[in-house]
Amino acid sequence: MHDDRTLVESRLKRVLEERILPAVYPESVPLEVGIWTAPGEPVPVAEGLAAPRTPIAVGDAWGAPWGTSWLTVSGTVPQAWAGRTVEALIDLGFDANMPGFQCEGLVYRPDGSPVKGLNPRNQWVRIAAPAAGGEQVLLHVEAAANPVILDYHPFLPTELGDKETSGDRPQYKLARMDLAVFDDTVWQLSLDLEVLGELMAELPVDGARRWEVLRAVERALDAIDLQDVNGTAAAARSELTAVLAAPAVPSAHRISAIGHAHIDSAWLWPLRETVRKVARTTANMTALLEDEPEFRYTMSQAQQYAWIKEHRPEVYARVRKAVAEGRFVPAGGMWVESDTNMPSSEAMARQFVHGKRFFLEEFGVENHEAWLPDTFGFTGGLPQIIRNAGSKWLLTQKISWSQVNRFPHHTFLWEGIDGTRIFTHFPPVDTYNCSMKGSEIAHAARNFKDKGVARHSIAPTGWGDGGGGTTREMVGKAARMRDLEGSATVRWENPAEFFAKAEAEYPDPPVWVGELYLELHRATLTSQAKTKQGNRRSENLLREAELWCSTAALRTGAEQPYAYPYEQLDRIWKTVLLHQFHDILPGSSIAWVHREAEATYAALARELAELIDAAQQALAGSAGGGRELVFNSAPHARSAVPAGGAAVAATDAPAATVTPLDGGGFTLRNGLLEVVVDADGLIGSAVELATGRETVAPGSRANLLQLHPDFPNMWDAWDVDQFYRNTVTDLTGVDSLTATAADGRAEVRIARSFGSSTVVQTLTLRPGEQRLDIDTEVDWHETEKFLKAAFPLDVHTERYAAETQFGHLYRPTHTNTSWDAAKFEACNHRFVHLDEPGWGVALVTASTYGHDVTRSVRADDGGTTTTVRFSLLRAPRFPDPKTDQGLHRFRHALVPGAAIGDAVREGYRIGLPERRVTGTAERVAPLVEVDHDALVVSAVKLADDRSGDLVVRVYEAGGGRARGRLSTSFPLAGAVPCDLLERPWDGTRGEVTVEDGAVHLALRPFELVTLRLSPAR
Ligand SMILES: [Zn+2]
16 A cells, blocks of 8 residues: 555644634634723732723733733623533633743633633633523633743843833733634544544554554544534544544553643742732632543642632632542642752751641641652752651652753652652653643653553643643543553543552662752752842741740740740741742742842841840840850850850960961961961962861862853753853952951951952951851852852862751762763752861851862872862843842851861851850750760751640761760650651651650661650649
């Protein structure tokens, strides 16, 4: 037989697009439309409904960027349409390719109740089925003129990302505002043909199935009278019945589809718009659940539920009902889908605490999966946190975005730094926006790496990012692929149903140890420095606030009771958690989001400082008592002040000195370190005096600022591409170099200018501290540049440690394999540490997350130089054209002679400054004390159930085993190991015993224990 395959395929494409799809709505009449544009930010629904309208017609422009217009559409269903299905078609000026990235609307009835959302893939509103004829139609649309930021020419700088710069040019033209007859048979035919056409394209050309489908499609096309598609659609469908009924082969891949809209809590839109995005999508999804009995929908991010509850209670009532039916499924159990690289140990824990608790309290649902389809890499600390939150599974597809290496599994056990293993699934469909295209389903089946031992995968299905969710077309296509020869099978299933099946069929999956590093978006560790600092500052202040507020609550007497600020802390935590969303903390949002984040963090800082101050005043006694107490909120004692307590500080260490050098430069000494700052203001030498060991590699100088061009091929705020290193400028020019010694400190101040920017650095040695503090102030006005601070160290090592949640992980200093080489920019929390046996050095940081570590071998002495570089600033122009412009302050420190325990201690110290309060008390005893340095207290707080119990979180921070005693300064009635939600938990594997009124702990490397301590009352 002659091969006419491409001819039939082309015929299908044209007939479907030009004749069948237009025939879904064979008749229409125009609606009357009126408009009112709100003068500024969105208004309450009642105000939008009541505002006067002026007429507007199809073709007219509307919608200044970020504006909101209220449209009223009205009309009458023609009598002739009696008995037929009638829908309103509302096209606000949509581009079908941009659901969620464009204008959107929410339709209301005249009484203000929401009907459904409008987006480019969802323009219809069902009016009647069947119509009686003569119905009056009156609907209102809250239309949001969200501008397109990510265009067909992506990543071009745009001023549209902030309403302060976006101008007032209308963005859209009304395209279609009609009442129309909906022909269900033609619509069903279009889905039959789409599914078969897309299946056919994936089938082997030498297989019989492809040709059977092709001939059936051809017969269907022959059966259509192109001048009467509506009259002949049924006949065409009957030609397809047999090929659609042929069942899948027994070995077919099995896809658990779950309706989804991965809505970014902020990204190319501000937080306030996400509140409305979630309402629109959720209104559509609850409606679709009512129309489609098989359909299931899942939504993560407790914050988004809280938004609907507060702002659109009618939609929330529909959500509650569908959740109770088990068809609208809360997923993930986190407050938001956060970044996981940068949140602190405690913040990462609280993401789960607040997320899971919300679902438990609102719906009585406990999630067991972590749901992070789009997060930019996953730390080695995360498995233990997931397990301690009472969860056991993880889903993400993001690692499929890696530039270089293909991950070897789709279903596997992921082992974290402490040995906790989490059953993990990467959907092989490689997207969280599956739209039930045949190519996606076939890709999932082909791509699945665990064939032969496992058969199930999951497919999150629906328009995400900017929202939209699942469409009725996706549901219709899924139904056709339920059991279809040549295709994977598709069933709507809840995430928990999928995970249970996947676990059962694959009892011994392969294991991946360590972080899940995303080989992309590495610059998200640096972009928008102020957002990152706001996060870190808030995390530190929350630690302090909880510690001192608990101490005050347990300490102050009945005559002066101190009330623990439960509600305030809860609200502040949720705000901090929201801003850890995976496009806010990573710095990949529009300017508006980061401008607001900076203001929000500043307000939180003021509020937390007041809380801390009030608690410390309560503890210190009435002010003016004349004794200055130093409060130490770090987990290690310092200046004779106990960890978590307050005392009069005492040090007898000699003052640091500074001496000028011949030829320029200075030497700083404090009896522990001798640091030489040369005439260029660079650190030529840093010697630990006890050992005589030099820190800086011979022939190199440390604290060298280096400037690289930084223009990635895509995703400007997200990516730094490896070629950035090919070009570098060392910033060695000095404007001024001065030194001072005062209050026991010795300081050198270096001022430089480069490009359009200036930098001032202060290097400080303090008495009794084996640490050189480096304060950097940059007035940054560069474009598409990357600023690094380099520390070439005389250390020979194949690996280095970087702090992560509840411990640290090791990464190679070499590039042996493509996996090693791809990690050319990585994340640390508060320290990077490297050592040779017996001697090491730490670099600690108050707020810098990105770094790189490289090695070279010196020609003259054969020694190894290991260079650590902190990533200070970038200047991408998309999506925020002015990213990071302006004044920045950073604090780092170099700690020669540091063991890993010193790195941990200095890491805490740098973010937790001493606070001095004058009062009558002689000292404030810590609530809890631990007698082992590696057993680190990461949180002290009152129990969220307001029982008055104290919750203390302790982890082993050294990577070894630690046995120690946790004593309390209050009479202890009992101590119970808990999960992160403060529920008694027998999952703790370390030893926890209570003896002689103290808790005895024996923990594994990096093991985390949450203790609920009940004071004797
Ligand atoms: Zn996302």
